[in-house]
Amino acid sequence: MKNIKAVVNLSKSIFAVALVLIGFNSSAVEEGEVLPEFTLPSIYEGKAEISSASLEGKTVYLDFWASWCAPCILSLPMYNEMYHKYKDQGLEVVAINLDNPIEDGLDFLLDTPLDFLIPSDPEGGSAELFEVIGMPTSYLIAPNGEVKLVHMGFRDGDMETIEAEVQKTLAEN
């Protein structure tokens, strides 16, 4: 009887610790927060690395994607169009590729050339940093580093919402 009580008490303690750990874990980057610092190499060999510092002072649309993620593949050509439409107004698009192996991402880019910055992070350290909870997740960042929009997933019609926010942020700065 005593032993059963001991096991129950131990289980309760483990459960409590687990709850605390879950609490510590939920630190996803949200709207109103500042862009976390990161430095990543470009997916293309020989191109300059991309860091949060190099994006300072720009309106940035940052996206996490992988070639196996169907909605990501749907969204990227649209982001490319958006980039061309607003780059003269100061928009920078950064799409962090999380493919492991990197070759999967490069294969996709051979078929679908994209003109914006594509850092590569096969280990997913940056996704861990942002606490990405779904693929794709994207962030609109104002020139002062503030996260203006967090957008998870990608469905038909989402582009209108994203573009409206981009226009608003570009107009404010």
Added chain:
Amino acid sequence: MMLNIKVILFVAFSMLILNACSQVRPWERGYLSKKEMSWDSDILESALNDHIFFSKEASSGGNNAAGGGCGCN
């Protein structure tokens, strides 16, 4: 005393097993999203089976987990 050791062993063994339980993060689902990893390899065949099941049992669904492996739906 013997029972105590058994309890300790049980807890230690459980913790050892629990150690293997880890969360697959959204960006680590590349392998899971492959075609060969899907429960039903033939979409048409599974749709037909669903239809037969529905006509016989008057119920359907409950045979798929939510999400396609990309963590977005």
